Amino acid sequence: MTLSRPARSRRARSALLATLIAAAAALAPSLAPGGERPLVVASKSDTEGALTGAMIALCLEDLGVPVTRRLGLGPTLIVRAALLSGEVDVYPEYTGNGAFFTGTETDPAWRDPQAAFERIRRADAARGLAWLARAPANNTWLIAVQGALARRDGLASMADFAAAVARGAIRLAASTEFVESPAALPAFEAAYGFHLPVERIVSLPGGDTAVTARAAAQGIGGVNAGMVYGTDGAIAALDLVVMSDPKAAQIVYEVAPVFRAEALARRPEIAERLARVFAGLDAATLRRLNGRISVDGELPETVAVDHLRRSGLIGSAAR
Structure with a gap:
């Protein structure tokens, strides 16, 4: 039998409704015993x-x-x-x-x-x-430096980091967002009174701190500091020292x-x-x-x- 257009529409709507009900049932948690x-x-x-x-x-x-x-x-x-x-x-x-x-x-x-x-x-x-x-x-944005560098130069805070930047001792690996966002590196620069020249930054398109931390730890491309998150699991394993932020430059x-x-x-x-x-x-x-x-x-x-x-x-x- 050939269905009329209204009948076909009703059949299609019924099939769609049944599909949606089945999908909702699959997503909804069933009752516990x-x-x-x-x-x-x-x-x-x-x-x-x-x-x-x-x-x-x-x-x-x-x-x-x-x-x-x-x-x-x-x-x-x-x-x-x-x-x-x-x-x-x-x-x-x-x-x-x-x-x-x-x-x-x-x-x-x-x-x-x-x-x-x-x-x-x-x-x-x-x-x-x-x-x-x-x-x-x-677990905010922070900067970590190579452990050997931190121990040698006594780097523990962003104030110490700023002094190291002024000496030309820092090359940073970070995401483009970290470098450009007013809430990230520019906020650190404003709070601690330093400016990291663009030629001292390796800017990466992604935001993967595993990459930036490893670059800092291994000195890839002369990098000795990297963008990290405060509770990253690889910090200790890579022998990195996180710079504290006593002036609260970053969102908590x-x-x-x-x-x-x-x-x-x-x-x-x-x-x-x-x-x-x-x-x-x-x-x-x-x-x-x-x-x-x-x-x-x-x-x-x-x-x-x-x-x-x-x-x-x-x-x-x-x-």
């Missing part, structure tokens, strides 16, 4: 995101909360949108990204740890999101679990447990744990389980 809907734990697709996301998931499971993992979901904007839409319930985010979520990048509040946290906590509360206690580790990026408030309200005991976990994640700890993943090749979940067990934050029966 006890009838409780699992909390969907996501993370970004970077090493530290997978590590801290796994910690969140493991702690929830240790509390008896059913969990669906969506670790490594994607970049910031993808994971943030999924949280706001209710597709996921929690993921680890950095306080400093609040500057971009709110369009207030130039506000000096983002360079103060407590002020940055309070600023994004209040802004996101109006969106139905709850920020829990943050880690005391700043401290990681914290961010929940949909409605999901968190179902299990208020979660906040206290995760506060204990994140309180122990200082810069040295995160560098060590990230290094086990990025340098030693361990899986993020394996590293997370081991750390939480050794810290007495989950039971020995956890996966």
Whole structure:
């Protein structure tokens, strides 16, 4: 039988609707045996995101909360949108990204740890999101120099780095964004009163700190300093010394679990447990744990389980 155009349209709409329903069912977490809907734990697709996301998931499971993992979901904007839409319930985010979520990048509040946290906590509360206690580790843009150079010349801070630049002793590897963004190298230059000539910079199109750190460590092309993030796992393995930023030239990026408030309200005991976990994640700890993943090749979940067990934050029966 030949279908009329309206009938074909109805058939097509019905098929499309069935497809969409099936897709939604596949994405939606099914009910746990006890009838409780699992909390969907996501993370970004970077090493530290997978590590801290796994910690969140493991702690929830240790509390008896059913969990669906969506670790490594994607970049910031993808994971943030999924949280706001209710597709996921929690993921680890950095306080400093609040500057971009709110369009207030130039506000000096983002360079103060407590002020940055309070600023994004209040802004996101109006969106139905709850920020829990943050880690005391700043994963912001920083500069690291070869360990031998740092020890020889006594380089420990950006003030020391500025003096080394003035002596012509520095050749920096960094991403183009780091070199050009007003919030990155220019902010360091303004705060510490130096100017790194363009001929002393190897500017790379990507933002991979593994490349810039390795160039600095190995002296590739005469480079002896590199752009890094504060909790990069390869810093110690490469014998690099991170220059401290006492004048707070950079936006603060401290990681914290961010929940949909409605999901968190179902299990208020979660906040206290995760506060204990994140309180122990200082810069040295995160560098060590990230290094086990990025340098030693361990899986993020394996590293997370081991750390939480050794810290007495989950039971020995956890996966």
